[in-house]
Amino acid sequence: MKEFYPIDLIAPVPLHISRLRERGFNQSLLMLWKWQGDQSKIVPELLIRTRPTKSQVGLSREQRLNNLVSAFRHNSDFNVQGKRILLVDDVYTTGSTVHSCTLPLLKSGADAVNILTLARA
Known part of the structure; x- marks a missing residue:
C-alpha cells in the first residue's frame, strides 16, 4: 500500500452497538485483522455510529442517504x-x-479519505 498511496490511518465502517451485539462481529474490522499490511495504522474507533439505522438492503439510493x-x-x-x-x-x-x-472525517480536517471495499453490489 505504501508504494502506491501513503496512508496514515485505516478505519472500518463502524456498526452501531446494538447491531454489533446482534451480529457478534464487525465484518469490516474482521477484514482488516486478516490484512497483511501495517496493522499499527488500524483505528477501529475512528468513527462512531451515533444511532441505529435500518438495514440498507432493498432501499433506494435516496432512502439509503436519508437513512x-x-x-x-x-x-x-x-x-x-x-x-x-x-x-x-x-x-x-x-x-x-x-x-x-467520509463527511465527518473531512470536516474534522482529514486531508483525504480513500475507500477500500471487498465487493461491489
Missing part, C-alpha cells in the same frame, strides 16, 4: 488533521455508507 444522515461522527480522541485515511467496508452498493462516513 444515514448524521449516523456517523468522528471520534475526537483521534486527530485526523492533515491525515490520509483509508476507510474499509465490506460491500459498495450506492456509496451512501462511505459518503456518510
Whole structure:
C-alpha cells in the first residue's frame, strides 16, 4: 500500500452497538485483522455510529442517504488533521455508507479519505 498511496490511518465502517451485539462481529474490522499490511495504522474507533439505522438492503439510493444522515461522527480522541485515511467496508452498493462516513472525517480536517471495499453490489 505504501508504494502506491501513503496512508496514515485505516478505519472500518463502524456498526452501531446494538447491531454489533446482534451480529457478534464487525465484518469490516474482521477484514482488516486478516490484512497483511501495517496493522499499527488500524483505528477501529475512528468513527462512531451515533444511532441505529435500518438495514440498507432493498432501499433506494435516496432512502439509503436519508437513512444515514448524521449516523456517523468522528471520534475526537483521534486527530485526523492533515491525515490520509483509508476507510474499509465490506460491500459498495450506492456509496451512501462511505459518503456518510467520509463527511465527518473531512470536516474534522482529514486531508483525504480513500475507500477500500471487498465487493461491489
